[in-house]
Amino acid sequence: MDLSDLLFAIYPYAKSLHIMAVISWMAGLFYLPRLFVYHVEQAENVPESLPIFVMMEDKLLRIIMRPAMYVSWAAGGLMVLTPGLVDWSSLWPWSKGLSVLAMTWFHHWLLIRHREFASGVNSRTGRSYRMMNEVPTLLMVIIVVSVIFKF
Template sequence: MTDFLSLAYPWVKSLHVMAVISWMAGLFYLPRLFVYHAERGQNGGEPAQSFQIMEEKLLRMIMNPAMVVTWLAGLALVLTPGVVVWSDLWPWSKAAGVLGMTWFHMWLAGQRKALARGQGLTGRRYRMMNELPTLLMVVIVVSVILRF
């Protein structure tokens, strides 16, 4: 099995990077949709219905699969011999960042349901939360590239 992982490493890493890009795009865009939904779509009718469709499809058709592939490919990379030195700090800081991203993803899924019920946060609050994936991305990228 470890021989297979070593041979597949460049392919798995490529898949991981593509999945992360897709996941991050959704993590950046969904809170922006929430801002518009909270500010322009709370009176019911057409804007609210359109926002709900866009939010649901983005989450279900792009973000959820991208997150799953990111996790599966990432775990395959972690299991590849020689990739991770567990005595270093970087795999732990990256793991903390990935867990933070996953929590944010789940929080967004809950907010989508709350907005559909007319119980979401304000547009300003969603704008503020939209900065969280950027901060987590910085932690993850710096951890992996600098390997401190």
């Protein structure tokens, strides 16, 4: 069995794993900015809640989001390597790829914000986190439309 045959054989598994990992990653990308909103807004009212928010954010990042991002990339990479699956002369793999890179950037942006919260130096408002909460939605729309319509 050569590499192409192996990639074709594991394709349904890679695709299934990719979908599950992306769902998990997206859930975290949607939820973490919302946690930041609550973190900012509750910090004024309930100071003893701060370590609880830091712990929740940390666990979401380490236990769910980071592994889900890695598995999304790995399973997606396997699918990209499957011969004949991607038409590189089309626009869709490039729009999806750029959106995935932007999603990964956003993940790291959230990680930096979490580190700021953990060190007590957050300077952003709940409103700014609400606005940033729209970033993964926009990227998800671009990715899904790109893959489904393959323009």
